[in-house]
Amino acid sequence: MSEKHLKAGDPLPPYSGKLRLFAMRFCPYAERSILVLNAKKVEYDLVHIDLDNKPEWIFSFNPKGTVPIFEYEEGKAIFDSAIINAYLDEKYPEPPLQSSDPLQRAQDKIVAELLSSAHSAYYTAAFNAQALTPESTPTYHRGLEVLQKEIEARGTKFLAGDKPGLVDYTIWPYLERFLALPLLGKPEFAITEEKYAALLTYIEAMKNDPPVKVYCLAPETHAKYIESRVKGTPDTNMLDTSDVCCFRPRKKKA
Ligand SMILES: N[C@@H](CCC(=O)N[C@@H](CS)C(=O)NCC(=O)O)C(=O)O
The missing domain is CATH 1.20.1050.10 (Glutathione S-transferase Yfyf (Class Pi); Chain A, domain 2)
Known part of the structure; x- marks a missing residue:
């Protein structure tokens, strides 16, 4: 999976038939839904969005234009991490992630x-x-x-x-x-x-x-991203080229 973030003018990737989550690699709210999908072992496609230059089609999934967005059926989506996660926990009951109390x-x-x-x-x-x-x-x-x-x-x-x-x-x-x-x-x-x-x-x-x-990033990586954003040039695609982004070493690209 590419970490590249889709921007204005980029087409919506064709629907593969799998569930789909729209996210941004450094968004903490999107990460919440990714962790829940991973915990449930649900198969899904991950699409990264450039939130500083959003593709037009994002608004057809969420009028607010925020991520995460969860496309549960082609063209049909829900958004907001708390709403998505509550939905996922009911829709995919195993393992249950909330107390019954x-x-x-x-x-x-x-x-x-x-x-x-x-x-x-x-x-x-x-x-x-x-x-x-x-x-x-x-x-x-x-x-x-x-x-x-x-x-x-x-x-x-x-x-x-x-x-x-x-x-x-x-x-x-x-x-x-x-x-x-x-x-x-x-x-x-x-x-x-x-x-x-x-x-x-x-x-x-x-x-x-x-x-x-499988998803978390090292403090150094977050610091590097934050510095880029503070400088006014947010480098959301940095993991496409970085070799040291995760807590475990990443494989070098051939
Ligand atoms: N309450 C929302 C917050 C989502 C949110 O603010 N996401 C940020 C990225 S971390 C976003 O999409 N920002 C773009 C914008 O506000 O236009 C949730 O939990 O999903």
Whole structure:
């Protein structure tokens, strides 16, 4: 599969008969749906979209023009990671990714919601550092502290139990990106061993989960992408040529 992102003027690739996910390689929301599709072992085609120069046909699938978009039947799609993932979990029940207990499901959503403030602080630090305020770092760490407490309180390898569930796949794309901040000259955002031992154990376990392992990118790769975007020349296609994009070494192209 090419990592190349389709742009305005590029035709919609012909429908292969498989389900199709429209994404952008560095989008954390699209990653959530990719992880769920991988966990369900659903076969799908992945189409990358250049969000800075969108192909016209994207709006026929999603009037908002955002990714992820899931084409469940030729020409018919749903969008928004939370909506797609809830749909996937019902449509493909094995393995179930959510608790059958409504209260547990609510608590899982609260964990994700609390971490989203940390993500806002991350986003500012990464892409708009001049807008950082004295509150940004404490907000970020409050989110991480709550998450670590939750991991400890649950006492399981993953938030969902001995295997990751929807809650884990929802928050993982944020954590994967948080690890890039110290590489961008932001050591105050580091997830250190002294403070976050339990969280780091969790992060390590997530990195080794097969649905995550095949898609996640190294902090260096995220940092490189962020730098390119901050410079005004987002290099979304960089993985087409890079040999060191993943946690595991990539094969050199012939
Ligand atoms: N709430 C949405 C957010 C999706 C979203 O904002 N995606 C970004 C890429 S990471 C996007 O498509 N941006 C293009 C735009 O806003 O025009 C979801 O969870 O799917």
